Amino acid sequence: MLASIIAFAALGTAPANSPTPGSTNDPGIGDTSSGGQGQDVDGIKCDTGEQLAYHVHAHLLILLDGKPQTVSSKIGIPGGPLLQKCIYWLHTHDTSGIIHIESPTKRTYTLGQFFDIWGQPLNRIDVATHPVPGAGLTVFVDGVQYDGDPRDIEFKAHTQVVLELGQVGPPPSFTFPGGL
Numbered sequence: 001m002l003a004s005i006i007a008f009a010a011l012g013t014a015p016a017n018s019p020t021p022g023s024t025n026d027p028g029i030g031d032t033s034s035g036g037q038g039q040d041v042d043g044i045k046c047d048t049g050e051q052l053a054y055h056v057h058a059h060l061l062i063l064l065d066g067k068p069q070t071v072s073s074k075i076g077i078p079g080g081p082l083l084q085k086c087i088y089w090l091h092t093h094d095t096s097g098i099i100h101i102e103s104p105t106k107r108t109y110t111l112g113q114f115f116d117i118w119g120q121p122l123n124r125i126d127v128a129t130h131p132v133p134g135a136g137l138t139v140f141v142d143g144v145q146y147d148g149d150p151r152d153i154e155f156k157a158h159t160q161v162v163l164e165l166g167q168v169g170p171p172p173s174f175t176f177p178g179g180l
Helices: 002-011 111-118
Strands: 054-064 067-069 098-103 137-141 144-146 160-165
Touching: none
Parallel strands: 054 160
Antiparallel strands: 054 067, 054 098, 137 144, 137 160
16 A cells, blocks of 8 residues: 555656746656657657667757756656656657657657657747747757757757747757767
């Protein structure tokens, strides 16, 4: 009985919706009820294990008036670490902002697909749970300003995406850990 209570406390009852936009710097758990729950999302499957035929990593940093915002852990891993149902080809393991692209085939994957799996908006009005302030959204890819639709940004090995909401400064670079 005690083990059941501990498990219930650790896991909660079900995937929670993320907080209301702007209420916190943490968009909540990656396993949102509006995101991928095991069904195909934008043609991306959720398999029982990681697929490693195509295995690269990208990094996402969200800044709100210069302050880093959390990219949730376990995005694309419905059920979380203890009751994992499956794992999407695009996912996170922690809050570092590292996006794992692990697919059975090499193909194009985008930031928009990642946000769809996360169940969060990505547009010029809202980024995850954050409304874009009047100063706007500035996007950088690998340190260069990107003026296109942020949903269309393609992930390649070590792509660095910085979404600056409001105040804009030089985009910080990210050093990938060894082995990634």
